[in-house]
Amino acid sequence: xxGNIPTxxxxxxxxxxxSQVSDLKKKFDKTKExxxxxxxxxxxxxxxxxxRLVDIIRxxxxxxxxxxxxxxxxxxxxxxxCNKSTTFYQLDxxxxxxxxxLVHVGSDSLAIGIATAVVDxxxxxxxxxxxxxDSSRNKQKMKERGVISRNLKEINPxxxxxxxxxxxxxxxxxxxxxxxxxxxQKELDGNIFIIDVDTEDLKDEYPVQPGDVMASAYxxxxxxxxxxxxxxxxxxATVTSRVDIRGAVPTRVMNxxxxxxxxxxxxxxxxxxxxxxxxxxxxxxxxxxxxxEASTLSTKPNKTMVESLxxxxxxxxxxxxxxxxxxxxxxxxxxxxxxxxxxxxFFWGLKDLERIRGNNSKEHTKRAIETRGDGFExxxxxxxxxxxxxxxxxxxxxxxxxFSSKMRLLRVxxxxxxxxxxxxETNRVIRTRSFVEECKRASETTAVRLYKEGRKKTxxxxxxxxxxxxxxxxxxxxxxxxxxxxxxIDAAFYFDNLLGSEEATGEDGRAxxxxxxxxxxxxDLGSRKQEVVKSFIQENxxxxxxxxKQKFMEGVLCAVVWNRLRRDKAxxxxxxxxxxxxxxxMGSKLAMAMATTLTAKHAVDEWSKQFPIVLQTMEEHVWxxxxxxxxxxxxxxxxxxxxxxxxxxxxxxxMLDLVTDIYVTAxxxxxxxxxxxxxxxxxxxxxxxxxxxxxxxxxNKGIGWKKVMKESIPVL
Numbered sequence: 001x002x003g004n005i006p007t008x009x010x011x012x013x014x015x016x017x018x019s020q021v022s023d024l025k026k027k028f029d030k031t032k033e034x035x036x037x038x039x040x041x042x043x044x045x046x047x048x049x050x051x052r053l054v055d056i057i058r059x060x061x062x063x064x065x066x067x068x069x070x071x072x073x074x075x076x077x078x079x080x081x082c083n084k085s086t087t088f089y090q091l092d093x094x095x096x097x098x099x100x101x102l103v104h105v106g107s108d109s110l111a112i113g114i115a116t117a118v119v120d121x122x123x124x125x126x127x128x129x130x131x132x133x134d135s136s137r138n139k140q141k142m143k144e145r146g147v148i149s150r151n152l153k154e155i156n157p158x159x160x161x162x163x164x165x166x167x168x169x170x171x172x173x174x175x176x177x178x179x180x181x182x183x184x185q186k187e188l189d190g191n192i193f194i195i196d197v198d199t200e201d202l203k204d205e206y207p208v209q210p211g212d213v214m215a216s217a218y219x220x221x222x223x224x225x226x227x228x229x230x231x232x233x234x235x236x237a238t239v240t241s242r243v244d245i246r247g248a249v250p251t252r253v254m255n256x257x258x259x260x261x262x263x264x265x266x267x268x269x270x271x272x273x274x275x276x277x278x279x280x281x282x283x284x285x286x287x288x289x290x291x292x293e294a295s296t297l298s299t300k301p302n303k304t305m306v307e308s309l310x311x312x313x314x315x316x317x318x319x320x321x322x323x324x325x326x327x328x329x330x331x332x333x334x335x336x337x338x339x340x341x342x343x344x345x346f347f348w349g350l351k352d353l354e355r356i357r358g359n360n361s362k363e364h365t366k367r368a369i370e371t372r373g374d375g376f377e378x379x380x381x382x383x384x385x386x387x388x389x390x391x392x393x394x395x396x397x398x399x400x401x402x403f404s405s406k407m408r409l410l411r412v413x414x415x416x417x418x419x420x421x422x423x424x425e426t427n428r429v430i431r432t433r434s435f436v437e438e439c440k441r442a443s444e445t446t447a448v449r450l451y452k453e454g455r456k457k458t459x460x461x462x463x464x465x466x467x468x469x470x471x472x473x474x475x476x477x478x479x480x481x482x483x484x485x486x487x488x489i490d491a492a493f494y495f496d497n498l499l500g501s502e503e504a505t506g507e508d509g510r511a512x513x514x515x516x517x518x519x520x521x522x523x524d525l526g527s528r529k530q531e532v533v534k535s536f537i538q539e540n541x542x543x544x545x546x547x548x549k550q551k552f553m554e555g556v557l558c559a560v561v562w563n564r565l566r567r568d569k570a571x572x573x574x575x576x577x578x579x580x581x582x583x584x585x586m587g588s589k590l591a592m593a594m595a596t597t598l599t600a601k602h603a604v605d606e607w608s609k610q611f612p613i614v615l616q617t618m619e620e621h622v623w624x625x626x627x628x629x630x631x632x633x634x635x636x637x638x639x640x641x642x643x644x645x646x647x648x649x650x651x652x653x654x655m656l657d658l659v660t661d662i663y664v665t666a667x668x669x670x671x672x673x674x675x676x677x678x679x680x681x682x683x684x685x686x687x688x689x690x691x692x693x694x695x696x697x698x699x700n701k702g703i704g705w706k707k708v709m710k711e712s713i714p715v716l
Contacts, residue, residue, distance in 0.1 A: 046137065126237050147166055318331045327465075328465075417450045444467075563594075
């Protein structure tokens with residue numbers, strides 16, 4: 001077209017026509033599909049390589065030269081020495097199923113990290129996964145782990161050379177280079193070791209980069225056969241690592257490296273082969289079998305025994321208590337969202353119960369259990385290593401408690417079952433190890449009373465009485481009692497997590513919220529809260545089903561837990577989808593809503609109104625809103641802008657108001673013509689303080705005069 005066209009119009013139309021190219025590109029954009037396809041192909045290549053390596057480890061004999069044999073022998077000795085150490089410092093692991101600790105051996109100045117987990121795979125699969133360093137999975141995580149470059153060279157099927165440069169994450173520190181030889185060996189008993197030692201090989205082919213610092217890492221993996229769970233193989237995977245990056249390095253960095261070289265790889269191994277859902281199905285089948293047998297039991301138990309047990313439940317108070325001499329006792333109560341007989345079956349299956357508790361607890365001491373007998377009267381042998389005490393997180397020597405108990409299941413009536421465990425004095429077994437002090441006396445008495453409250457609701461009361469003998473501190477005994485009592489909370493969480501989205505209620509939602517906040521309450525979790533939240537989603541059937549339908553809810557839950565008024569993406573970790581990122585953006589708005597409203601309920605209401613999709617999701621899932629309200633209430637209590645901050649602010653302003661009133665009253669004193677103002681102001685102050693003192697006395701008179709006087713000080 002001809003004519004003089006204004007520049008603005010020309011620019012506008014030019015952009016409009018050129019945007020067609022961009023629209024065309026967007027219409028046929030297959031970036032996501034290509035990425036998914038590439039990831040699938042990479043996974044197929046990795047799986048083929050792993051299958052080949054598993055076959056070699058399982059079926060092909062290996063010949064080792066003298067140097068390899070020496071390295072393997074030295075590695076095994078190092079592993080045995082470190083894992084026998086009784087002086088250690090517990091490390092907090094982001095993966096609750098991975099136990100981590102630091103130990104010192106002899107005069108070695110370097111701390112040694114040990115990480116352990118049970119993996120749902122065979123020893124060959126575990127070894128192949130750990131030995132196959134060149135996987136696409138490892139390549140994708142190089143940047144995240146601080147790995148700048150990596151070179152690998154295979155020497156033979158059981159040995160490879162591994163060279164890599166790392167950024168240790170401290171500003172001002174030079175890059176570190178690690179030069180390692182990795183060797184695996186299968187033992188005659190079927191267990192497997194992987195030894196990772198320093199090497200000087202191929203220095204000419206792979207020279208040290210100018211300015212880099214040579215670091216040292218000595219790592220030993222152990223994969224030990226365990227008894228399978230149904231048709232799921234089990235392997236105890238342990239990695240022992242000693243890392244020396246040279247130079248004066250902060251403790252925080254060294255602890256981080258210990259986790260990176262030990263806990264991180266063990267956690268990845270466990271998660272890769274995780275078959276929790278399949279094992280869970282097996283557990284349910286086992287419980288149903290036990291529950292069916294329990295339902296046929298006679299309801300005519302020994303009357304005297306039942307009355308004694310009922311009296312015991314009434315006498316013991318709901319708390320954990322301990323006294324000198326290694327004695328402790330306590331009681332706890334909870335409601336389980338499961339059928340009556342199934343709840344009884346859960347507490348009767350000791351081995352499954354201990355395994356489930358171990359998977360959901362950060363406790364580093366686990367009990368080994370052996371049972372003998374059939375039916376509902378058996379002998380149970382418990383073995384437990386108990387720390388005598390600890391100082392600044394460093395454990396002292398432990399005492400081994402191993403004793404035999406009789407365990408019985410009694411059906412009192414159609415709605416009551418009692419499971420009772422008492423010491424079997426005639427068959428008590430006490431053993432010691434070379435590094436464990438001899439125990440003098442140990443006994444444990446427990447009782448579980450289960451009431452049928454409804455079709456899928458059971459009340460559980462649990463009492464325990466421990467006698468761990470002399471030499472065990474009062475604090476340690478109380479800790480053991482608390483751990484034993486926590487079994488009912490663990491059971492409640494376990495059965496809550498089995499509820500589907502359709503069957504969960506508002507009360508269940510509140511329990512979900514409490515569970516999330518309990519799991520994320522550790523102060524130093526930081527960015528790892530995301531991992532804890534994702535772990536909860538995988539465990540909790542209701543929320544997992546919700547996320548499968550509404551993917552953004554995963555991001556919402558993460559953002560709610562972070563509880564930041566302003567997002568800090570650098571601390572949030574990676575969002576693996578656009579939906580998750582959108583969810584994080586939505587969830588981050590709840591913190592501001594909490595800061596500008598009075599209650600958690602109002603905060604969730606105001607926040608949800610901003611996002612119609614959230615409102616719709618809450619309407620479809622009745623448990624979601626109570627869950628978020630519970631989380632918001634807990635966050636308000638501990639947040640900087642929450643209830644505590646508001647109370648402090650209110651107290652400060654109240655005191656300032658009192659000061660100004662006193663100042664004004666003093667100004668009226670002695671001023672001609674202002675006597676009435678002075679008297680009125682003084683009367684107001686006196687009456688106000690008097691009312692406050694009366695209220696304090698009413699609230700605290702039952703506690704004692706010391707408490708009354710203490711609370712009166714701010715008023716006076």
